[in-house]
Amino acid sequence: DAKTTQPTSMDCAEGRAANLPCNHSTISGNEYVYWYRQIHSQGPQYIIHGLKNNETNEMASLIITEDRKSSTLILPHATLRDTAVYYCIVRPHANFGNEKLTFGTGTRLTIIP
């Protein structure tokens, strides 16, 4: 699986948009970009995923560059409850037998009141 690089930590003011970058320069054509987050003392939470088009759901937006070598997760109006570690993961299309997620160290996002 392709390796991802994320900043160790970021701060964002409450109510502002939080933009979390991720580099995945070795991504291959059949690999998706996934984002998860882990709030303190809870299990990881699936946020969003995409292949090459930008994606949006009720939690966040995912912007993937045209060359797919990087992406940005956007939380449009951050709240204190968004304080968490955010993981960017690249994974091949999950055909049978290929469902592993490899979690790195992620970005610790702190929302400042």
Place this chain on the structure above:
Amino acid sequence: DAGVIQSPRHEVTEMGQEVTLRCKPISGHNSLFWYRQTMMRGLELLIYFNNNVPIDDSGMPEDRFSAKMPNASFSTLKIQPSEPRDSAVYFCASSLNSLAGGQYFGPGTRLTVL
């Protein structure tokens, strides 16, 4: 939807004892995953099942660890004998049909081996 259910939430045991962790996946999901999280090693996949069949157990640390999934609604992770280095939070997750979908995690079991 109750989400993924894990029990117990906390377990304290003594070295050498057998420990069994339990997981009930989300109804209808056909893939189940066991992860372990420690400060030193982060979040690691131990094993995963698809349609109750173990697919990849390469993350299982050693023979002391075993996992079973006797049916679509129940899985166990057993450690026998337990050691202090097994102390960690163990998460179970499930997913639907695996095709580019997300994995949904339970609240975890915090295991302390004294």
